[in-house]
Amino acid sequence: MTGASGPIPTAIGAIVLSVLALLLVYAGVERFSAFGVALLAAMALTATTWHWTNMGRAGVLPPLALGAVILLLWEVGTRAYAVPGIILPSVSAIAVRFVSSGDILWQDFLQTFVKGALSGYFIGCGVGFLVAVASDRLPFLQRGLLPVGNFLAAMPIIGTAPILVMWFGFDWQSKAAVVALMCFFPMLVNTVQGLRATEAMQRDLMRTYAASYTQALVKLRLPAAAPFVFNGLKICTTLALIGAIVAEFFGSPIVGMGFRISTEVGRLALDMVWAEIVVAALAGSAFYGVVTLLERAVTFWHPSQRRV
Amino acid sequence: MRTALSISLVLGVIYVLWMAAVPVMNIKWEVAQAQRAGVAAVIPETGIRTAGNWELLVANPGVIPGTYAQEKPRLPAPAQVFSELWDTTANKKITSKRSLIYHAQVTLSATLLGFGMGTLLGIVLAVGIVHMKVLDASVMPWAIASQTIPILAIAPMIIVVMNSVGITGLVPKAIISAYLSFFPVVVGMVKGLRSPDAMQLDLLRTYSAGPGQVFWKLRLPAALPFLFPSLKIGIAAALVGAIIAELPTGAQGGLGARLLAGSYYGQTIQIWSALFGAAIVAAMLVGAIGLLQSLLLRGMGMVR
Numbered sequence: 001m002t003g004a005s006g007p008i009p010t011a012i013g014a015i016v017l018s019v020l021a022l023l024l025v026y027a028g029v030e031r032f033s034a035f036g037v038a039l040l041a042a043m044a045l046t047a048t049t050w051h052w053t054n055m056g057r058a059g060v061l062p063p064l065a066l067g068a069v070i071l072l073l074w075e076v077g078t079r080a081y082a083v084p085g086i087i088l089p090s091v092s093a094i095a096v097r098f099v100s101s102g103d104i105l106w107q108d109f110l111q112t113f114v115k116g117a118l119s120g121y122f123i124g125c126g127v128g129f130l131v132a133v134a135s136d137r138l139p140f141l142q143r144g145l146l147p148v149g150n151f152l153a154a155m156p157i158i159g160t161a162p163i164l165v166m167w168f169g170f171d172w173q174s175k176a177a178v179v180a181l182m183c184f185f186p187m188l189v190n191t192v193q194g195l196r197a198t199e200a201m202q203r204d205l206m207r208t209y210a211a212s213y214t215q216a217l218v219k220l221r222l223p224a225a226a227p228f229v230f231n232g233l234k235i236c237t238t239l240a241l242i243g244a245i246v247a248e249f250f251g252s253p254i255v256g257m258g259f260r261i262s263t264e265v266g267r268l269a270l271d272m273v274w275a276e277i278v279v280a281a282l283a284g285s286a287f288y289g290v291v292t293l294l295e296r297a298v299t300f301w302h303p304s305q306r307r308v
Numbered sequence: 309m310r311t312a313l314s315i316s317l318v319l320g321v322i323y324v325l326w327m328a329a330v331p332v333m334n335i336k337w338e339v340a341q342a343q344r345a346g347v348a349a350v351i352p353e354t355g356i357r358t359a360g361n362w363e364l365l366v367a368n369p370g371v372i373p374g375t376y377a378q379e380k381p382r383l384p385a386p387a388q389v390f391s392e393l394w395d396t397t398a399n400k401k402i403t404s405k406r407s408l409i410y411h412a413q414v415t416l417s418a419t420l421l422g423f424g425m426g427t428l429l430g431i432v433l434a435v436g437i438v439h440m441k442v443l444d445a446s447v448m449p450w451a452i453a454s455q456t457i458p459i460l461a462i463a464p465m466i467i468v469v470m471n472s473v474g475i476t477g478l479v480p481k482a483i484i485s486a487y488l489s490f491f492p493v494v495v496g497m498v499k500g501l502r503s504p505d506a507m508q509l510d511l512l513r514t515y516s517a518g519p520g521q522v523f524w525k526l527r528l529p530a531a532l533p534f535l536f537p538s539l540k541i542g543i544a545a546a547l548v549g550a551i552i553a554e555l556p557t558g559a560q561g562g563l564g565a566r567l568l569a570g571s572y573y574g575q576t577i578q579i580w581s582a583l584f585g586a587a588i589v590a591a592m593l594v595g596a597i598g599l600l601q602s603l604l605l606r607g608m609g610m611v612r
Contacts, residue, residue, distance in 0.1 A: 053441040062445035087468070144314030148322070156548040156590070159567045159583040163576075166382060167333075186492075186541050193537050231499060231534075235492055235541060238455035246459075246552075250571075265464070277462070281453040288452045304502040 011048045017041035018072055025079045038076035042069040089271040097271040098278060104260070105279050112257040113283050115172035116244035120179025125236055127180070128187025129229065136195045136221075137213070149188060165251045175256075178247040183236040190235075194228025195221050227302045230295040237287045241280055326386055333383035334375035335364045342371050384577045392581040405561070408585045414561040415550045416589060418478055422485020423546035427539065429486065430493025437494070438501040438527070439519070448498075455491045459484060463553055485549035489542040496538025500531030529608060536601040543593045551586065563589070 021038035049065040071091050077083070078090040085093065098105070131149070135141040161178050168174035198221050206216040248258025257276050264272040296305055336359070343351060351359065351367075365372070376385040393408070400407035433451070436443040463484055470480040504526050512522050554564030563586045570578035 049446060050442050053445045062442060063447075063449040066446040066450060087465075140314050143311045144318040147315055148318050156544075156551045156563075156583075156586050159551070159579060159586060162567075162571050163579065163583075185544070189537055189540065193533075227499065228537075231495060231537075234495060238452065238491065242455070242459065277457050281457055284455065285449060285453045303505040304499050 010044050010051065014041055014044035014048055017044055018068075021072065021076050025076045034076055034080045038072055042073055045069050045072075086268045086270055089274055093271045094274040094278065098275040101272065101275060105275060107255050108257045108260050108276065109279055109283060111172060111253070111255045112175070112244050112248065113241065116175030116247070116256075117179055117240040119172070120176035120244065121183055121236060121240040123176065124180035124183025124240075125187045125233060128184040128232070129191050131184075132188050132191030132195065133217075135192065142192075146188075146192070149185075161247045162250045165247060170251045170253055175244045175247045175252075179240045179243040182239045182243040186235045186239065187229075187232040190228045190232030191225060194225025197221075197228060198224045226299045227295075227304065230291065230299060233291050234288060234295070237291055238284055241284045241287070245280065323386060326383075330381070330383055330385050331365055331372045331375045332361050334378055334381045335361055335368070335371070337378065337382070338371045338374045339364050339368050341374075342368070380574050380576055382576065384580050388577050389580045389584060392577050393584055396581060397585075408563075408566070408581065411561055411563050411566050411582070412585055412589050415547070415554070415563045415586075418481035418550040418553065418562075419485055419543070419547045419589075419593070421478060422482035422549055423489050423543050425482060426486035426489030426542060426546060427493050430490040430538075430542070431497055431535075433490070433494050434497030434501060435523075437498050439523075448494075451491060451494055454487070459488060459549065459552055463555070467553070481550050481553040484553040485546040488549035489546040492538040492541040492545065493535070496534045497531055500534030501527045503534065504530045529610070532605065532608070533610060536597065536605075539597050539601075540594045543597055544590050547586065547590050547593065 017037055018041040021034055021041055024034035024037060045065050045068060049062045052065075053062055074088075075091040078088055083090075131141075131145070135145055160181060164177045164181070165174045168177050202220055202224070203216070206220050211219070245258040245261070248256045249262050252259040257280060261273050261276050264270070264276075299305055339351065351364075375381070376387070378384075381388070396406060396408040400409075402409050402413075404410060433443075433447065437447060438444070466483060467480045470476070470483070508526060508530075509522070512526055517525070551562070551564035551567065554562040555568055563582050566582040566585075567579055570576070570582060
């Protein structure tokens with residue numbers, strides 16, 4: 001693990017050990033040796049990642065390496081110890097299911113993510129942002145609406161989901177309503193916080209320029225609030241997907257990720273459940289990634305975006 | 309005083325809107341009941357199922373009072389919800405299974421334990437991410453991915469696995485709470501720990517401060533204004549986690565169990581009162597964090 005060995009030999013070692021572990025477990029050799037070799041491979045992979053990041057070549061490699069470590073231990077562990085599929089299916093079983101049910105997964109993705117989560121996300125974040133700006137402009141709203149809004153928004157959505165499904169029907173509209181309700185609160189809190197983030201000196205400068213309220217808002221306070229706003233937007237990306245999926249547990253058409261998960265759990269087809277979880281994780285991470293890229297483009301000036 | 313006035317005005321507007329919405333939401337069932345009872349009710353020729361709520365409302369003004377007193381309304385009237393809320397908190401013994409306070413306390417203990425675990429994990433992860441390149445590069449994408457996994461799907465798996473290791477009761481629920489609450493803390497804390505700008509970091513370097521001193525004297529104080537909004541979101545998420553955890557376990561006590569029971573038997577008034585109970589608990593928790601925030605930041609001279 002010292003600088004003398006370098007990342008290339010450990011990387012080769014890690015790959016050889018991983019292949020060996022997989023071969024051992026598929027050949028049905030003694031379980032302890034297979035899992036032990038997998039552990040060694042995981043350690044070698046970690047060491048490689050360590051070297052790689054310390055050399056300044058980060059990129060997508062470290063997260064992939066961590067993922068590979070988890071997947072390797074999962075696959076070899078479940079196979080070697082013959083964990084029953086109804087507790088934890090192996091990685092390969094999930095992968096097979098993922099490929100063979102691509103069509104169903106794609107339909108579920110469209111229904112839950114594109115129709116339910118995305119539309120709810122835009123409504124919830126948009127309204128939250130506008131209410132925050134309005135409450136900043138009107139002290140009356142800030143004094144009256146914010147405490148009430150905080151109270152109402154603190155309602156756990158799991159309870160509003162059955163009510164909203166009852167009101168808006170089984171299709172994606174009720175899911176969008178749940179998601180919008182979930183996204184509203186974080187967005188409101190973060191934007192209000194961000195609009196207070198300017199310093200007295202900066203506000204005084206605007207006053208010496210005789211800037212109107214709108215000018216000060218657009219040129220100083222909104223840009224200063226942007227890091228906080230993006231904080232809220234990022235938190236909402238993950239909330240949106242969870243909200244859409246959870247809402248489907250309370251009633252949905254016969255398509256959608258939440259519907260699929262609840263029915264396949266009932267049929268003990270956990271490989272399908274995990275395939276849906278993979279889709280959810282991929283979609284959510286991509287969504288978060290897009291917002292992060294947007295944040296980098298908008299708040300490039302903020303110290304937290306600085307490349308060290 | 310003016311705050312109280314503003315709040316009561318907003319509450320008044322909400323009350324009026326709510327009262328106005330009740331007949332619209334509940335009219336269909338009321339008209340159907342009137343028809344079954346043989347009372348004259350005006351129903352469009354196309355039948356009651358396809359009739360619009362407004363249409364029925366305008367045609368049957370006589371049944372409107374009934375919409376405020378249904379047993380299982382689509383939208384209960386405010387008075388129904390609050391009398392149920394009062395009945396289940398003040399008029400029942402705290403140890404009674406019918407007392408909302410008993411259920412709230414069951415959920416609250418899991419929430420607080422989970423919030424503590426999640427906050428600790430979140431802060432430790434954030435400190436690691438800011439100080440170690442390996443963690444920064446490898447952990448964050450997986451923390452995000454972990455949050456996109458629908459908790460309701462893995463909650464039963466967590467509880468079954470924990471049960472097979474012999475851990476039952478509070479801890480599995482707290483783990484699900486922690487799982488939901490650590491993420492906002494990580495995001496806010498990483499952002500906050502990185503918020504000191506180059507000038508401030510350079511200043512500490514000119515003082516020849518070590519990494520520990522930079523952390524305690526600059527990064528940590530600078531992170532607190534970012535940490536507290538995250539903690540508020542985190543504790544609300546922890547409460548949601550504790551409630552969700554009670555759904556698949558067949559829990560006997562807790563606000564989640566109360567919600568589920570209400571949902572099973574169509575007791576909408578019970579759902580709404582449990583919902584308000586949960587919101588009151590959440591408001592108290594968020595308020596406590598807010599109090600801590602203002603005390604701490606004022607003590608540090610950071611409130612502007």
